[in-house]
Amino acid sequence: MKQIWIITKRELRAIFDSLMAYIMIVAFLGFSGFFTWLYGGDIFYVGQASLQTFFQIAYWTLFFFIPALTMKQIAEEKKTGTLEILLTKPVTDWQILWGKFLAVLLLIVVALALTLPYYITVWKLGPIDNGAVWSGYLGLILMSSAYISIGIFSSSITNNQIVAFLLSLLIGIFFHIIFGALAGSMTGTLGSVFNYLSLSTHFESISRGVIDSKDLIYFLSIIFLGLIGSEAILAKRNTN
Amino acid sequence: MLKRKSAAFIFYKFVPRYQKMFYMDIVVDRVTKTYGIQKAVDDLSFSVKTGEVLGFLGPNGAGKSTTMKAITCFLNPNEGDIKVGGVSIRENPNEVKKHIGYLPENNPLYLDMGVIDYLQFSAELQGVHPGRIPERIAEMVRICGLKGEKHKKIRELSKGYRQRVGLAQALIHDPEVLIMDEPTTGLDPNQIVEIRELIRKIGREKTVILSSHILAEVEATCDRILIISKGKIVANGTPDQLRKQAQGNEVLNIRIEGGDRNQIFETLQAIPSVALVDFINAEENKFQVQSNVDGQSARAIFDLCVKNNWYISELIPIETKLEDIFREVTMN
Numbered sequence: 265m266k267q268i269w270i271i272t273k274r275e276l277r278a279i280f281d282s283l284m285a286y287i288m289i290v291a292f293l294g295f296s297g298f299f300t301w302l303y304g305g306d307i308f309y310v311g312q313a314s315l316q317t318f319f320q321i322a323y324w325t326l327f328f329f330i331p332a333l334t335m336k337q338i339a340e341e342k343k344t345g346t347l348e349i350l351l352t353k354p355v356t357d358w359q360i361l362w363g364k365f366l367a368v369l370l371l372i373v374v375a376l377a378l379t380l381p382y383y384i385t386v387w388k389l390g391p392i393d394n395g396a397v398w399s400g401y402l403g404l405i406l407m408s409s410a411y412i413s414i415g416i417f418s419s420s421i422t423n424n425q426i427v428a429f430l431l432s433l434l435i436g437i438f439f440h441i442i443f444g445a446l447a448g449s450m451t452g453t454l455g456s457v458f459n460y461l462s463l464s465t466h467f468e469s470i471s472r473g474v475i476d477s478k479d480l481i482y483f484l485s486i487i488f489l490g491l492i493g494s495e496a497i498l499a500k501r502n503t504n
Numbered sequence: 505m506l507k508r509k510s511a512a513f514i515f516y517k518f519v520p521r522y523q524k525m526f527y528m529d530i531v532v533d534r535v536t537k538t539y540g541i542q543k544a545v546d547d548l549s550f551s552v553k554t555g556e557v558l559g560f561l562g563p564n565g566a567g568k569s570t571t572m573k574a575i576t577c578f579l580n581p582n583e584g585d586i587k588v589g590g591v592s593i594r595e596n597p598n599e600v601k602k603h604i605g606y607l608p609e610n611n612p613l614y615l616d617m618g619v620i621d622y623l624q625f626s627a628e629l630q631g632v633h634p635g636r637i638p639e640r641i642a643e644m645v646r647i648c649g650l651k652g653e654k655h656k657k658i659r660e661l662s663k664g665y666r667q668r669v670g671l672a673q674a675l676i677h678d679p680e681v682l683i684m685d686e687p688t689t690g691l692d693p694n695q696i697v698e699i700r701e702l703i704r705k706i707g708r709e710k711t712v713i714l715s716s717h718i719l720a721e722v723e724a725t726c727d728r729i730l731i732i733s734k735g736k737i738v739a740n741g742t743p744d745q746l747r748k749q750a751q752g753n754e755v756l757n758i759r760i761e762g763g764d765r766n767q768i769f770e771t772l773q774a775i776p777s778v779a780l781v782d783f784i785n786a787e788e789n790k791f792q793v794q795s796n797v798d799g800q801s802a803r804a805i806f807d808l809c810v811k812n813n814w815y816i817s818e819l820i821p822i823e824t825k826l827e828d829i830f831r832e833v834t835m836n
Binding site: 267270271273274277278281282344345346348349350351352353354355356501502 | 573576577578579580598599601602604606608609610612613614615616617621625626628629630631673
């Protein structure tokens, strides 16, 4: 646990030292703020004291931002060789992956925490379903965790950051929309399988305020599968 | 109150703050590592004792780096085992890693980090007690001569200073075993001398393995040399032992003046301990004299010259250079 935190601290410092974090936070707040308050089907258009609009927008913005944050996590360490330094210290592959995962997750949590004024504003505007808001935030965090895990997995496959970025978008798009679209066009068992695989199904039910263990299991399994996959790829240095 | 304080201070001074294991031998036991179908390391066995500096030599791709990576638990060997201080890298890699300081090839570093931050990170990761970290960092800055650079980012440092940061990182937890893959590449001659001195100093109490293809460097810093080629050991011994092994016969280059060269040639050949005489430069009366096995001819040649009223103007014993040994054992 201590080792994981040491890795996380270093990663966070690297992210915050390199403008990356600030650009990401400003861009995230800019995008989500613009679409939540000013443009298109915004909060005033919906006319309800609810943050559903924001959650939908954040759902898309995070989908694009997270691969940009995770792409360098392993790929760069492989390329520069620092992974060798790291792995010859008394840490396990598993601890390194969790450390990196946590660092990106913490950054996302900070970005989401900065949208709390939206919540307060809407609260002032009318009667808001507080439970739904918190579970919406929980949904965003779970969904981010899933994409971070996928991003780290992609990053461990290659030592080229761009490839890692595109690959995690490619894997992500399946969970994000393709499975959902397939579920819509199919019936029977196959339809319900795709419906279960689709991330948006689970995100929507959580962001509506229904926290079901089925959804939690779904997110946790993506997180673990991603990290287990990354570990398997890191361990491949021993077999090839 | 004052009395109690000083008593506590004395107590603190005399009780060792942490227990240290002093003996950390490395035993590499029949290690094989393959990449695909290619055997990088082939049934390799050797051991290194505490206080010994082992030089690892070999042509490119001989398996030096692979062996080092296996000892530092970065790669698992396909077969065989390595024990560091009696602990197997297979059974307890994290315990082994705690006692090893490693400077990989090309010295990878987090370029965005500051020198002090990086050393702090390494120390924490190596499990140095938090209270001792500032002291250790100060020590490393002193030993590795980083004083003027300690507030810079690693990116801003020149190659020589980066190398020192790499070394500081490897030594931060005061490891019993130090493994360095080509520690002096890219350094200027002054820095090379400094790093070598540092290695020698460290090597007195630690177990050190370093690889290099600069033979003079290995000769200057190492107690023992291991030459490997295609994953196998082809030579093992102190520099002197290796030289003796390769050389066999004594060879002298001499120049004798004051007589007829053909006559000198024949007289030299008549000496019992001489196996072979050859002209190097007939005009200048230069000869190469090779003695029999274990024979020594210098004295006989001298006596001969006195008797015939010649004089020796040059006498150079030819030593086999480490380069020759290296070429000889790695070429076939």
